[in-house]
Amino acid sequence: MHKVSIIGSGHVGATAVYYIAEKNLADIVMVDVVEGLPQAKALDYLHAAPMRKYSVHISGTNDYKDIKDSDVVVITAGIPRKPGMDRMDLMKINVDIAKTASQAIAEYAPNAIVIVVSNPLDIIAMVTLQESGFALRKVFGMAGVLDSTRFRYFIADELGVWPGDVTAMVLGGHGDSMVPLSRYTRVNGIPASELLSEKTLERLINRTRTGGGEIVSLLKHGSAFYAPGASVAKMVETIVKDEKRVIPVSAYLRGEYGFNDIFLGVPVLLGKNGIEKIIELDLEPEEKKALELSAKAVEEGVETLKTFYRPGVSA
Amino acid sequence: MIGIIGSGNIGANTAFFLAEKGVDDVMLYDVQEGLAKGKALDMMEAAPIRGYRTRISGTDTQEDVLGCDIIILTAGAFRAPGMKREELFEANKKIIKNYASKITNPDTKVIIVPEPMDSLTTLFARISSLPSVQVMGLGGVLDATRLRFFISKSLSVAMENVSAQVIGRHADDMIPVKNYCSVSGISLDNFFSEEEVEELFKQTREAGNLIVELAGRASAYYGPSAVIAELAEAITMDTGRVLSVSHLLKGEFGINDIALSLPCVIGKKGISKVFEPKLSGQEISVLKKSADLIQKTIKEAD
Numbered sequence: 001m002h003k004v005s006i007i008g009s010g011h012v013g014a015t016a017v018y019y020i021a022e023k024n025l026a027d028i029v030m031v032d033v034v035e036g037l038p039q040a041k042a043l044d045y046l047h048a049a050p051m052r053k054y055s056v057h058i059s060g061t062n063d064y065k066d067i068k069d070s071d072v073v074v075i076t077a078g079i080p081r082k083p084g085m086d087r088m089d090l091m092k093i094n095v096d097i098a099k100t101a102s103q104a105i106a107e108y109a110p111n112a113i114v115i116v117v118s119n120p121l122d123i124i125a126m127v128t129l130q131e132s133g134f135a136l137r138k139v140f141g142m143a144g145v146l147d148s149t150r151f152r153y154f155i156a157d158e159l160g161v162w163p164g165d166v167t168a169m170v171l172g173g174h175g176d177s178m179v180p181l182s183r184y185t186r187v188n189g190i191p192a193s194e195l196l197s198e199k200t201l202e203r204l205i206n207r208t209r210t211g212g213g214e215i216v217s218l219l220k221h222g223s224a225f226y227a228p229g230a231s232v233a234k235m236v237e238t239i240v241k242d243e244k245r246v247i248p249v250s251a252y253l254r255g256e257y258g259f260n261d262i263f264l265g266v267p268v269l270l271g272k273n274g275i276e277k278i279i280e281l282d283l284e285p286e287e288k289k290a291l292e293l294s295a296k297a298v299e300e301g302v303e304t305l306k307t308f309y310r311p312g313v314s315a
Numbered sequence: 316m317i318g319i320i321g322s323g324n325i326g327a328n329t330a331f332f333l334a335e336k337g338v339d340d341v342m343l344y345d346v347q348e349g350l351a352k353g354k355a356l357d358m359m360e361a362a363p364i365r366g367y368r369t370r371i372s373g374t375d376t377q378e379d380v381l382g383c384d385i386i387i388l389t390a391g392a393f394r395a396p397g398m399k400r401e402e403l404f405e406a407n408k409k410i411i412k413n414y415a416s417k418i419t420n421p422d423t424k425v426i427i428v429p430e431p432m433d434s435l436t437t438l439f440a441r442i443s444s445l446p447s448v449q450v451m452g453l454g455g456v457l458d459a460t461r462l463r464f465f466i467s468k469s470l471s472v473a474m475e476n477v478s479a480q481v482i483g484r485h486a487d488d489m490i491p492v493k494n495y496c497s498v499s500g501i502s503l504d505n506f507f508s509e510e511e512v513e514e515l516f517k518q519t520r521e522a523g524n525l526i527v528e529l530a531g532r533a534s535a536y537y538g539p540s541a542v543i544a545e546l547a548e549a550i551t552m553d554t555g556r557v558l559s560v561s562h563l564l565k566g567e568f569g570i571n572d573i574a575l576s577l578p579c580v581i582g583k584k585g586i587s588k589v590f591e592p593k594l595s596g597q598e599i600s601v602l603k604k605s606a607d608l609i610q611k612t613i614k615e616a617d
Contacts, residue, residue, distance in 0.1 A: 267501065
């Protein structure tokens with residue numbers, strides 16, 4: 001049985017655990033700094049096991065030692081932005097959390113593949129890569145899968161077709177500058193552009209861009225966690241089952257798509273070794289421009305990061 | 316209740332997949348006395364281990380299945396090696412005619428499986444009192460499933476990431492629509508040369524024949540059964556799956572009253588929408604030729 005550790009036992013982390021357990025994908029260790037929280041949630045899940053019939057083991061801990069020899073580690077820990085909080089302050093806190101987590105992963109689970117979920121995603125992924133010292137293919141962020149699944153749902157809903165029949169590719173940074181590629185959006189193979197007007201597609205793209213925000217404004221307190229949890233579980237499944245899926249993840253680029261030394265959402269072949277290949281699409285000038293804008297937003301974030309962070313030095 | 320007429324390899328495996336998926340209760344029927352009951356009992360005896368709750372029953376009485384919500388027609392002669400699908404028309408048309416007049420519940424959805432499938436679907440739909448959106452032939456979606464397998468195998472990517480549409484006749488002149496094939500939305504051109512794509516299409520066209528040749532005494536049944544179960548699930552659960560099934564065309568590409576596969580939205584009423592694909596002039600002429608062939612087959616037999 002594989003072992004997956006989830007760092008952060010908030011809504012996203014705990015919901016990912018749910019999907020992973022229901023599919024019997026791996027034994028799960030839930031980690032959180034809050035004493036009792038991961039233990040309680042793990043126990044609660046185990047109480048449901050006789051009914052739900054999953055056979056994986058789930059445990060909760062406050063000690064990073066327990067992630068020992070994990071095959072996959074997911075970093076969901078971080079604080080959400082509170083009203084009035086500066087973006088920079090938020091970044092500082094979450095970078096610090098990611099740093100501690102990454103160093104622990106390097107120490108206790110040196111062979112793990114790391115999926116970064118905490119925001120600002122493309123920045124936290126950078127910190128995780130540097131602090132862990134892991135190979136590029138083993139550290140990446142979850143964003144495109146989530147953005148794509150939202151886009152897929154909106155299209156299926158519009159057409160009245162099964163959401164599972166819709167495929168979509170959302171590239172770029174995880175934020176307002178994400179790049180949903182309508183050209184790569186299909187309904188069981190049929191290009192969405194043949195089934196929906198340009199205007200409708202544009203509306204659905206905009207809704208995708210603000211999909212996270214839509215949930216936040218409905219919930220008032222808190223943000224989405226079902227779709228994010230499901231997206232994490234899908235990536236975990238792809239890795240532990242070596243499914244070799246072509247999906248968008250936030251990957252460290254070295255020249256691909258003309259970008260260097262940033263994390264950006266691009267399609268990859270994902271399998272048991274992590275990113276087995278970055279797939280370079282032939283982008284049209286307009287798509288390229290959108291991706292460049294997105295990359296620029298990430299680069300600006302990296303510049304901000306550099307003002308207070310150097311690898312290996314505590315803040 | 317899903318009724319399956321014919322409890323041979325395809326009928327029984329369809330029941331098996333439906334049970335595993337928990338779609339709906341299944342009633343198997345066969346002209347050979349005891350066969351349906353025996354297979355149904357065997358499947359139910361596996362239920363405690365497999366954990367399905369669907370009830371599979373068998374009957375020797377045709378009337379027991381005629382009122383089902385979905386009727387899957389699998390009875391008929393199958394191909395021997397070297398045989399063309401069209402050669403089975405004579406042998407199978409009697410069965411089709413018989414059921415087309417006997418299945419009269421206006422809500423029943425019928426899935427036609429025997430070969431030559433498009434000709435038999437045409438025949439059934441023309442005779443039947445059912446709305447033509449409730450009569451579907453197993454064609455394009457099976458061919459597309461095979462093509463998806465070939466594409467994913469050759470790229471070593473997850474099969475679920477590969478989508479494809481194959482339209483037209485379920486025979487050598489089927490039309491795999493290249494623009495409608497993709498890996499996670501990415502066009503085949505990103506992965507294959509034109510020759511390689513042609514080779515994949517050729518493999519797809521010959522896939523059914525290859526299994527007949529290899530198996531010797533049987534035609535394919537795992538693939539077809541899995542696809543039938545998927546179709547029955549889409550109808551029962553009203554999922555709106557986009558699958559290419561054979562059905563009477565109503566003027567698409569200038570073709571009327573002949574059943575061929577086009578991508579359809581499948582739901583509780585059968586076909587709720589047909590997507591008319593963008594085809595090249597050459598593809599349209601293949602489609603028209605296929606329609607002529609079907610018309611000829613039916614006429615000659617009259």
